[in-house]
Amino acid sequence: MKNLNNQKGMALLLVLAITALLTALISQLSFSTLVDLRLTETYRDSTRAYYLAKGGIQIGQMVLKDDSNSYDGNNELWAQKIINYPVGELGLINITIVPLDGKININMLVNNSGNIDAVVKDRCLRLFEILEIDDPQGHIDALIDWIDTDDTPQPAGAETEYYASQTSLGSCKNGPLDTLDELHLVAGFNNIEVKKLLPHLSVYGGKKLHLNSATAPALCALAEEINLSSAEMIVEQRKIKPFQSVEELKLLPGWDTFYWAINSFLDVKANYYRINTDASVGDGHRRASATVQKDKNSLLYFRIN
Ligand SMILES: [Ca+2]
């Protein structure tokens, strides 16, 4: 019954959102349609797809804003993928929303005072080991040097002097990462390693991981006591029913002991989300991606192509 109510709620919300989107779309296009009468249909379709993809991000934000209960899990409205939803005669839109708080925020390796955060560093070292990345210490030291503002290298790290000596590298950023793409620029990180790491890392969020979206390796990296199969138990369990409180972990077999090792590092609510949209109108096709901070309803990152 709850699912049915959820679906009804989602349908109503979608109708409202799509109506708002179409109104905005029509007003934005009325001027350009007059001016662009002589332009090709493809260009017109592409422009419409642009506004539709952008509007989809706004719909995602509306859906997130509407969610104010005490947990965030995959049985909620925001988590339902919107696939090929028709807009107007020729338009179709896809919208997906995923939380980012289940990933480890690597910018937290260095705290606001410029010092290394030992808890986050241990977490990252464990994650790199679990993912079988060679020389975890060297990678983490290079990451710390990339982020911290000084130019004194960590024991196995790399600062401005090292980057200047390597023709294949640019300069050391000495600041937090804006996107995970920057990992490709950090000394010692190759493409295969970055690809392995991406599902488990983020550049947003706090020290607590989102229990309902964290990957098994990220959960496992939280404490030495947790092994991969115990972490995978969480991933399987939340597919059936998301956790509405961290305490529910104690109900999993064997978890009454593991629980105390990581309960303070977990949260059932998420705050940072990635919204992806994919819109097509006739021959036009555009994709947009945004990162939003839910509690402030703010847009932290936006890209459309
Ligand atoms: Ca929620």
Ligand SMILES: [Ca+2]
């Ligand atoms: Ca530095």
